[in-house]
Structure formats: structure tokens, C-alpha cells
Amino acid sequence: MNERVKAFTDFRKRMNERILAEDNQVVRRFFALDAQTYKAGVLDLKTKEMLGLVASLVLRCDDCIAYHVAQCKEAGVEREAFFEVFSVGLVVGGSIVIPHLRRAVDFLDELEGGGAHAPPAHDAAHR
Amino acid sequence: MNERVKAFTDFRKRMNERILAEDNQVVRRFFALDAQTYKAGVLDLKTKEMLGLVASLVLRCDDCIAYHVAQCKEAGVEREAFFEVFSVGLVVGGSIVIPHLRRAVDFLDELEGGGAHAPPAHDAAHR
Amino acid sequence: MNERVKAFTDFRKRMNERILAEDNQVVRRFFALDAQTYKAGVLDLKTKEMLGLVASLVLRCDDCIAYHVAQCKEAGVEREAFFEVFSVGLVVGGSIVIPHLRRAVDFLDELEGGGAHAPPAHDAAHR
Amino acid sequence: MNERVKAFTDFRKRMNERILAEDNQVVRRFFALDAQTYKAGVLDLKTKEMLGLVASLVLRCDDCIAYHVAQCKEAGVEREAFFEVFSVGLVVGGSIVIPHLRRAVDFLDELEGGGAHAPPAHDAAHR
Amino acid sequence: MNERVKAFTDFRKRMNERILAEDNQVVRRFFALDAQTYKAGVLDLKTKEMLGLVASLVLRCDDCIAYHVAQCKEAGVEREAFFEVFSVGLVVGGSIVIPHLRRAVDFLDELEGGGAHAPPAHDAAHR
Amino acid sequence: MNERVKAFTDFRKRMNERILAEDNQVVRRFFALDAQTYKAGVLDLKTKEMLGLVASLVLRCDDCIAYHVAQCKEAGVEREAFFEVFSVGLVVGGSIVIPHLRRAVDFLDELEGGGAHAPPAHDAAHR
Numbered sequence: 001m002n003e004r005v006k007a008f009t010d011f012r013k014r015m016n017e018r019i020l021a022e023d024n025q026v027v028r029r030f031f032a033l034d035a036q037t038y039k040a041g042v043l044d045l046k047t048k049e050m051l052g053l054v055a056s057l058v059l060r061c062d063d064c065i066a067y068h069v070a071q072c073k074e075a076g077v078e079r080e081a082f083f084e085v086f087s088v089g090l091v092v093g094g095s096i097v098i099p100h101l102r103r104a105v106d107f108l109d110e111l112e113g114g115g116a117h118a119p120p121a122h123d124a125a126h127r
Numbered sequence: 128m129n130e131r132v133k134a135f136t137d138f139r140k141r142m143n144e145r146i147l148a149e150d151n152q153v154v155r156r157f158f159a160l161d162a163q164t165y166k167a168g169v170l171d172l173k174t175k176e177m178l179g180l181v182a183s184l185v186l187r188c189d190d191c192i193a194y195h196v197a198q199c200k201e202a203g204v205e206r207e208a209f210f211e212v213f214s215v216g217l218v219v220g221g222s223i224v225i226p227h228l229r230r231a232v233d234f235l236d237e238l239e240g241g242g243a244h245a246p247p248a249h250d251a252a253h254r
Numbered sequence: 255m256n257e258r259v260k261a262f263t264d265f266r267k268r269m270n271e272r273i274l275a276e277d278n279q280v281v282r283r284f285f286a287l288d289a290q291t292y293k294a295g296v297l298d299l300k301t302k303e304m305l306g307l308v309a310s311l312v313l314r315c316d317d318c319i320a321y322h323v324a325q326c327k328e329a330g331v332e333r334e335a336f337f338e339v340f341s342v343g344l345v346v347g348g349s350i351v352i353p354h355l356r357r358a359v360d361f362l363d364e365l366e367g368g369g370a371h372a373p374p375a376h377d378a379a380h381r
Numbered sequence: 382m383n384e385r386v387k388a389f390t391d392f393r394k395r396m397n398e399r400i401l402a403e404d405n406q407v408v409r410r411f412f413a414l415d416a417q418t419y420k421a422g423v424l425d426l427k428t429k430e431m432l433g434l435v436a437s438l439v440l441r442c443d444d445c446i447a448y449h450v451a452q453c454k455e456a457g458v459e460r461e462a463f464f465e466v467f468s469v470g471l472v473v474g475g476s477i478v479i480p481h482l483r484r485a486v487d488f489l490d491e492l493e494g495g496g497a498h499a500p501p502a503h504d505a506a507h508r
Numbered sequence: 509m510n511e512r513v514k515a516f517t518d519f520r521k522r523m524n525e526r527i528l529a530e531d532n533q534v535v536r537r538f539f540a541l542d543a544q545t546y547k548a549g550v551l552d553l554k555t556k557e558m559l560g561l562v563a564s565l566v567l568r569c570d571d572c573i574a575y576h577v578a579q580c581k582e583a584g585v586e587r588e589a590f591f592e593v594f595s596v597g598l599v600v601g602g603s604i605v606i607p608h609l610r611r612a613v614d615f616l617d618e619l620e621g622g623g624a625h626a627p628p629a630h631d632a633a634h635r
Numbered sequence: 636m637n638e639r640v641k642a643f644t645d646f647r648k649r650m651n652e653r654i655l656a657e658d659n660q661v662v663r664r665f666f667a668l669d670a671q672t673y674k675a676g677v678l679d680l681k682t683k684e685m686l687g688l689v690a691s692l693v694l695r696c697d698d699c700i701a702y703h704v705a706q707c708k709e710a711g712v713e714r715e716a717f718f719e720v721f722s723v724g725l726v727v728g729g730s731i732v733i734p735h736l737r738r739a740v741d742f743l744d745e746l747e748g749g750g751a752h753a754p755p756a757h758d759a760a761h762r
Contacts, residue, residue, distance in 0.1 A: 428685070436723060440727070
């Protein structure tokens with residue numbers, strides 16, 4: 001795993017533990033519900049993760065986008081399908097989505113072993 | 128077709144004509160691009176329409192939701208699948224999505240011939 | 255209860271029943287969690303409802319605003335306190351909040367037995 | 382003045398009076414500041430109103446859009462210029478802006494004496 | 509004061525000075541109004557700061573969240589109360605709020621002298 | 636050109652090339668349409684760029700803000716006019732816009748050869 005992806009993953013993991021260690025049932029249940037949402041139902045995992053990805057794109061949350069890009073990739077979404085999901089997000093959400101699209105593609109490139117050598121600071125920040 | 132759905136559809140059609148009659152190439156191309164976005168590619172029409180629906184839900188646009196509910200239905204999305212799309216939209220977008228979910232389900236009921244007798248004013252307003 | 259408030263309340267109730275009748279556990283659990291969120295904890299009900307109100311204001315959801323205005327009123331929030339909540343929502347969210355503030359105040363007036371004779375259509379639409 | 386525009390204007394006026402009658406200095410100052418924002422400076426009134434219009438479009442507030450459409454018209458913005466403002470809003474904000482664009486054009490048509498016979502309910506609701 | 513919090517605070521201070529040095533009355537008055545909003549009224553400072561925090565959470569602005577977390581802490585909000593504010597923000601705003609919640613809890617930990625060793629880049633970026 | 640501006644510009648350029656290299660016509664056409672939007676029409680380039688800037692401000696996208704600040708500057712927008720655009724964005728969008736305003740002014744300062752020595756990490760992240 002590349003260093004930036006690792007830094008992001010580690011921070012995510014550590015903070016989730018901090019949050020779930022807190023005695024607040026609403027927050028804990030929300031986290032459980034969030035996990036349950038993407039389990040295969042009549043829609044398969046792949047479709048649900050693509051739904052999560054497009055929702056994250058139009059709401060413009062880099063962390064959420066990176067997370068669902070990784071989940072989609074693991075579920076077998078191919079590069080061409082990724083770009084069709086991106087195209088829906090772009091047209092629905094507008095040009096304001098473009099900077100997030102750039103980071104999404106950069107992250108996808110990284111997962112695939114390429115990566116565009118983004119400015120080092122930005123990645124830790126957004127993922 | 129039920130009266131409220133018809134009023135919504137008519138207004139949509141008439142205004143689209145007004146807009147496209149205007150000599151503004153950017154606006155016209157945007158409308159053409161919007162139509163092109165949902166054409167089947169490596170993802171089929173059904174998946175793309177579900178992507179459009181969840182994006183509309185989290186951005187909370189009743190007109191867009193109603194439009195994609197209708198398109199999804201035509202593409203063969205079943206009630207159980209609709210609710211899985213809704214569940215992703217609800218969890219990603221939060222309780223703020225609930226009023227739109229109510230109107231989405233009411234609209235779906237209507238398309239299926241039921242309908243919850245929503246206050247007459249609201250429907251024309253939101254669709 | 256005034257007619258418009260009743261129409262809103264009835265639609266809300268009927269659609270919630272439709273939604274919860276559906277066999278989708280994520281949606282049902284979300285609704286349960288939403289109810290649990292506002293139960294008194296270390297913060298009392300009144301404070302939590304004011305938090306729900308200001309969140310609804312800045313996210314500009316008329317239905318949610320009306321709901322939390324009603325809940326706040328029942329929890330004992332006074333008119334002067336309402337306006338302090340509104341002022342936070344207005345300054346954080348900007349002038350784009352103003353139309354929602356108008357409808358919020360109109361709804362509050364109605365609950366108090368006054369009401370500004372808003373255009374009939376709008377109320378059913380937004381509540 | 383057409384009936385729908387009048388209903389909208391009356392409600393706006395009455396509620397603004399209700400709000401400003403309240404003894405909350407932050408709210409009052411915000412309203413004063415809002416008015417001051419669009420006064421001519423190094424940018425003229427027309428440009429400032431177009432800025433207000435595009436901001437309202439991408440934030441998707443029908444009331445605010447209608448208000449700034451009316452102000453722009455009074456400041457001398459021509460139909461072709463309106464559509465260029467709309468095109469920026471549409472491209473930046475995405476297809477989610479389209480339903481608001483329809484109502485904006487319908488409202489502009491009305492101000493010009495035409496109007497597309499929108500469903501009666503919707504207008505009072507959104508303006 | 510920890511280094512990251514200091515970098516954030518310094519940048520904030522310097523830029524506010526740059527902005528207020530500019531001869532633009534609307535901007536200056538807005539800043540003054542913003543400060544006035546959180547002064548104790550019928551609602552005490554603590555409640556108003558919690559309102560500011562939840563509004564910032566659902567609008568997903570890390571800088572604003574960090575600012576109000578600090579203000580809340582100074583006003584005496586305890587960890588358990590913080591998590592109840594967070595729970596309202598999370599349920600109203602949805603899972604899209606989670607990455608901001610992580611950074612909010614990390615910032616709170618830091619203020620309390622702990623801190624999860626977040627990736628260095630992210631903090632300067634978001635606060 | 637200052638280092639931070641260069642890092643941002645390089646990343647932007649490289650990722651745009653990656654994205655446009657992909658065989659997705661909707662995405663490519665969207666990028667072409669985005670460029671076309673700001674061409675002079677009945678409104679001149681300067682006005683259109685200011686429209687793009689205020690739209691980016693209220694939608695709170697730092698990358699987009701930085702981009703339009705640079706374009707506006709090139710089109711001849713003066714500092715006083717910038718602050719009038721900022722004032723519209725601030726009043727329409729609310730205090731949630733302030734952190735983005737700080738970064739916008741810092742970026743403008745940089746383009747003018749000054750710059751407030753913002754925390755190094757933040758710039759690459761947001762531009």
C-alpha cells in the first residue's frame with residue numbers, strides 16, 4: 001500500500017475507534033447502520049457502492065469519495081464503469097464537482113499503482 | 128395518467144421548449160449532455176437511472192427525484208430495489224432527506240396507481 | 255388545529271406509515287434512530303430540539319424546520335429564544351435562509367393562533 | 382401585476398414586517414446588511430444583482446431566484462444576458478439546477494407578460 | 509498550545525486582519541455581526557456556541573467546526589455533551605458528516621492534550 | 636510564479652490530461668462546455684468570471700474559488716471589485732463562507748506578490 005493511502009487509512013481507523021469508544025448510542029448505531037447500508041440485498045454490493053460513490057461525488061466529500069472508490073474497486077468496478085459513475089456525478093452536480101473528480105481519479109490511479117504525483121499535502125488532507 | 132403527474136409533466140415539457148427555443152448554446156448543449164448521460168454504456172440504463180435517483184435524493188431536489196423515480200420505474204426497477212436506493216440516500220444524506228423520501232414514495236405509489244392523497248398544493252409545487 | 259397544519263401533519267403521518275410498512279431494515283432503523291436522537295440526555299429535550307431546528311434552517315428544509323419549530327414550542331421554547339436560534343441560522347447560513355425564515359415565522363405565528371395569511375398553496379407545499 | 386407575483390410579493394412584505402417587528406438586533410442588522418450589499422459600488426447595481434442571481438441559482442432557492450430575476454429586470458438586464466447568467470449557474474451547479482431554471486424562466490416570462498401557465502400551486506409555493 | 513492549533517489560529521488571525529483592513533463596509537459589518545451573534549441573550553453563550561457547532565457540522569466546514577469546538581470547550585461544554593451535539597449533526601446531516609466528525613474529535617482530543625496523530629498535512633488544511 | 640500556486644496548477648493540468656485521456660464522451664463534453672461557458676457573449680469575460688467566482692464562493696469550493704480569482708485577475712478585476720464580489724458571496728452564503736474567503740484573499744495576495752504565509756499544507760490541499 002502506498003504511503004498516502006496508508007496515512008489516510010490509519011487516521012480513519014484510529015478516529016473511528018476513538019468515536020466508538022465513546023458512550024453515545026446514537027453515534028454508535030449510526031456507524032453500524034452505515035455499514036449495514038452497503039450489504040448486498042436485491043441490489044448487489046457493486047451497485048450499492050456505486051450509489052455511495054455518486055452520492056459522495058455530488059455532495060463533494062473527498063474522504064467519502066476515496067472510501068467508495070476503494071470499495072468499488074474491491075467489488076470489481078472497472079475503470080470504464082468508474083468513469084460512467086463519474087459522468088453522472090459531474091452532470092448532476094456541475095463543474096463544482098471537477099476538483100473532487102481530479103482527486104478521485106488520482107486516488108484511483110494510485111490504487112492501480114500509477115498516481116499523478118499530487119502535491120503531497122493535499123492527500124492527507126482530503127482522505 | 129393521474130392529474131398531478133400530468134400537470135408536472137406538462138409544465139416540464141413546456142418550459143423545456145421555452146428554454147431550448149432561446150439562442151444560448153451553452154444551455155442547449157447542457158440539456159443535450161444531460162440526456163446523453165443516462166444512455167446505456169458499460170453500465171445499463173437501469174443502473175444509471177438509480178445513480179441519478181440517489182444523487183437527486185441527497186441533493187434534495189423533488190423534481191429531479193420524481194423524474195428519476197419515473198425513469199427507474201420504466202427501466203424496470205422494482206419496489207424493493209427502490210427502497211435500497213432510498214436507504215443509501217437516507218444514510219448518506221441524513222434525516223434532512225426524509226421529507227423528500229415521503230414525496231418520492233408518494234409519487235411512486237401514484238405511478239403504481241395508489242397514492243396517499245397528499246395535500247393538493249404540494250405536488251404541483253414540488254414536481 | 256388550523257387546516258394547513260393539519261394537512262401537513264396528516265400527510266407526514268400517512269407517508270411515514272407507508273415507508274415503515276416496507277420491509278427495509280436500514281430505512282426503519284434510520285427512522286428509529288432519528289427519534290432516539292432528540293431524547294433528553296446530558297442535554298435536555300429543549301436544547302436538542304433547538305439544535306435540530308438550527309441544523310434544519312441552515313440546510314433549508316421547510317418540512318424539517320416546521321417540525322422542529324413545533325417540537326421546540328412544545329418543549330417550552332419562547333418567541334425570543336426562537337429568534338436567537340433563527341439569528342444563528344441566518345448568520346451561519348446567509349441570506350439564502352431568509353425565505354425559509356419567513357415560512358418558519360409564519361408557521362410559528364400559526365401555532366400561536368395568528369398567521370400571516372400566506373398564499374394558500376405554499377403551506378401545504380412546504381410542510 | 383399578475384396574481385401569482387402579487388401573492389408572492391405580499392407574503393414577502395408581510396413576513397418581513399413580522400420579522401423586523403421582533404426585538405432581535407442580529408436579525409434586523411442582517412436584513413439591513415442584505416439590502417446594503419446590492420447598492421452600487423465599484424460594481425454597478427446590474428452586475429451586483431446578476432451576482433445575487435447566479436448565487437441563488439447554484440444554491441437553488443426559488444424565492445431568491447425570483448427576487449433577483451425581478452431586480453435584474455428592473456436594473457435593465459436583457460433576456461440574452463439573463464440566459465448567460467443562467468448558463469453559468471447551470472454549468473457550475475449541474476442538472477440539479479434545471480427545475481429551478483424552469484421556474485426562473487417561467488417567472489421571467491410572467492414579468493414580461495407571457496408566462497407558461499405553470500401549475501397554479503407551485504408558484505405561490507416557490508416565490 | 510499545540511503546533512497545529514497554533515498554525516491554524518495564526519493564519520485565521522492574520523487573514524482576518526487583512527480582510528478587515530480592506531475598505532469594504534459590507535464585509536466588515538458581516539464580521540461584526542458574526543461576533544455579535546454568539547453573545548449571551550435569552551440563550552446563554554454555551555447554548556449559542558452549540559448551535560453554531562451543529563450548524564457547522566451539517567454544513568461540513570472543518571474550520572468552522574474547529575472554531576466552535578474550541579469556543580464550546582471554553583464555555584464549559586463537556587465531552588458527553590459534545591457527543592450529543594455531534595449525534596444531532598450526524599443524524600440530520602448523514603454519513604457525509606463522518607469525516608468531519610473524525611477531525612472534530614481529533615481536534616477536541618488535541619485541545620484536551622491528547623490527539624490522534626492525524627496526518628500532519630490535514631490539520632493546517634482544514635483549520 | 637510562487638511555488639504553491641505552481642503545485643496547484645501542475646496538479647490541475649496533469650489530472651485534466653488524465654481525465655480527458657479517458658474514452659468517456661460525457662465527461663469530455665462537460666469539460667468543453669465548462670470552457671465555453673466563460674467566453675465573452677453579451678456579457679464580457681470579466682463579468683462572467685465574477686459570476687463564476689461568486690458561485691464558487693457560495694458553494695464553498697476552494698479550488699474553484701482560486702481558479703476564478705486567477706481568471707478574474709487576468710481579466711482585469713481590481714481589488715476593490717474583488718471585495719464587492721466577496722461581499723455578495725458572504726451575505727448570500729453566510730459565515731460558513733468565511734474560511735474560504737480567508738483562503739481566497741490569501742491566494743489573491745499571493746498573485747499580487749504578497750501572501751500571508753499560510754500554513755504550507757493547506758495550499759496544496761485546497762488548490
